[in-house]
Amino acid sequence: MANKIILFLLSYLIWLLLTWPFDFSTGQINVQAIVAGFIASILVAMIMREISYHRLARLFNPLRYFWFCVYILVFSYYLVKSNLDVAFRVLHPDLPIKPGIVKIKTRLQTDTAITALANSITLTPGTLTVDYRNDGYFYVHWIYVTTFSQEEAAARIIGRFEWFIHKIFEG
Amino acid sequence: MIKYLGIALLYAGVLFDLIGCIGLVRLPDVYNRLQAATKCVTLGTCMILAGTILMTTSLILAIQGIICLVFILITSPTAAHALARGAYKAGVKLWDKSIVDHYGEDQS
Numbered sequence: 433m434a435n436k437i438i439l440f441l442l443s444y445l446i447w448l449l450l451t452w453p454f455d456f457s458t459g460q461i462n463v464q465a466i467v468a469g470f471i472a473s474i475l476v477a478m479i480m481r482e483i484s485y486h487r488l489a490r491l492f493n494p495l496r497y498f499w500f501c502v503y504i505l506v507f508s509y510y511l512v513k514s515n516l517d518v519a520f521r522v523l524h525p526d527l528p529i530k531p532g533i534v535k536i537k538t539r540l541q542t543d544t545a546i547t548a549l550a551n552s553i554t555l556t557p558g559t560l561t562v563d564y565r566n567d568g569y570f571y572v573h574w575i576y577v578t579t580f581s582q583e584e585a586a587a588r589i590i591g592r593f594e595w596f597i598h599k600i601f602e603g
Numbered sequence: 604m605i606k607y608l609g610i611a612l613l614y615a616g617v618l619f620d621l622i623g624c625i626g627l628v629r630l631p632d633v634y635n636r637l638q639a640a641t642k643c644v645t646l647g648t649c650m651i652l653a654g655t656i657l658m659t660t661s662l663i664l665a666i667q668g669i670i671c672l673v674f675i676l677i678t679s680p681t682a683a684h685a686l687a688r689g690a691y692k693a694g695v696k697l698w699d700k701s702i703v704d705h706y707g708e709d710q711s
Binding site: 523 | 619625635638639642643645663667670679681687691697698
């Protein structure tokens, strides 16, 4: 129950920030938006599965935030690099691509960490997560396959992120 | 100064969005097209939002921009992953010049 209330408050706060029904210069308040948001947030809180907060203590570990900030910087660099890479391949007259789906193994365990890693893979150089198998394997679509070896591919695709994500979510 | 940085970000964002759309047309199959669609369009849209955040004078607009930025960064790759997996399960073949398919090998 407590989880649902936290979820409700969170979604209601985001709704209020996004619609912003208060106009301070004229003092008017858009009641319609406030009531609609209230109903929508209750629905969201009821439908959503209970999120477990038993690892809540981890949220207060400042070291995680430090690694998260470092990760944002590293990630931004690779995000821009991957975009230039894809832009180059798209605009090149010969379309230099060599696509394929490769399998890589990850040592991450928790759901949050795996989700973060999957999203990082999708947003970085030429790779797109297709599926994840419960025994720790990712299937990744790679726009320019440079190696067939599983270990080599893992090192090239997730080697630079796995360590960070392990530090942030599991360390 | 900040205003010009914002304008530069806007232009770069539009450019990346354009490249993403060109990729969507030029690349051969669903999976390659998703690559262009997710990467270029995500960064392009984030840059446009960042430019707006820098240029606006309203605080609430900046907060809304940051919320949208975070949502796009989370949802765009998730949607791409769902589309790619759905396409594969529905039997969409890889491009015939694809060189490796471990996913198909493991399923058969």
